[in-house]
Amino acid sequence: MEIKLDDLSGPEVRALLEAHLRGMAEDTPPESIHALDLDGLRQPDITFWSVWDGGELMGCGALKDLGEGHGELKSMRTASAHLRKGVAARMLGHIIEEAKVRGYKRLSLETGSPDSFLPARRLYEKFGFVYCGPFADYEDDPYSVFMTLAL
Numbered sequence: 535m536e537i538k539l540d541d542l543s544g545p546e547v548r549a550l551l552e553a554h555l556r557g558m559a560e561d562t563p564p565e566s567i568h569a570l571d572l573d574g575l576r577q578p579d580i581t582f583w584s585v586w587d588g589g590e591l592m593g594c595g596a597l598k599d600l601g602e603g604h605g606e607l608k609s610m611r612t613a614s615a616h617l618r619k620g621v622a623a624r625m626l627g628h629i630i631e632e633a634k635v636r637g638y639k640r641l642s643l644e645t646g647s648p649d650s651f652l653p654a655r656r657l658y659e660k661f662g663f664v665y666c667g668p669f670a671d672y673e674d675d676p677y678s679v680f681m682t683l684a685l
Contacts, residue, residue, distance in 0.1 A: 535592060535621065537628050540584040542572055546591040547584055551575070554611040561648040566677035568644050570596075570608060580608065583628065585621050593621040597629050600670050603639040610643075610654065622657055630661065634685050642669045642682040655679060 540547055551572060558567045575582050579599045585592040593612040597605050607629060612621045633641045643658065645651050663681040668674055 535624050536586045537583050540582050542575055542582055550591055550594055550611055550613055561650050562646055562677045566675050585625055592616040593625055595625040595629055597632060605633045605638045605641045607643040626661055638685055640682055640684055644672055645679050647677050647679045
């Protein structure tokens with residue numbers, strides 16, 4: 535598995551992010567979806583990485599700088615052909631280390647509350663994330679769960 539800084543221009547990455555947005559829409563009403571599209575991920579406060587096995591895209595993830603030593607985990611997604619191979623854990627570990635290198639004091643995330651998001655929440659718990667209230671511009675939402683990790 536190789537993690538690469540990604541400019542979001544490749545067709546594989548675009549397809550994976552489109553699948554990510556479709557997946558969010560399966561269990562979540564539109565007003566409660568906080569996943570970013572390509573333009574949202576191309577903002578200067580966001581760094582995006584992809585995970586590859588040779589020429590095959592395995593997954594992706596991003597880190598958003600919220601300011602004041604606070605980062606947000608965004609767009610974690612594993613390609614369906616690579617589920618349960620440790621891709622998400624590898625990406626999450628990479629993003630946590632990058633947040634530490636940047637001097638962040640906290641890393642937070644928003645994920646879904648439906649059962650389909652349970653594997654993701656368990657992964658975050660395994661890495662030490664704890665449940666918290668809304669942060670940044672988020673508001674309470676029955677379809678959202680918020681988690682944070684002190685670094």
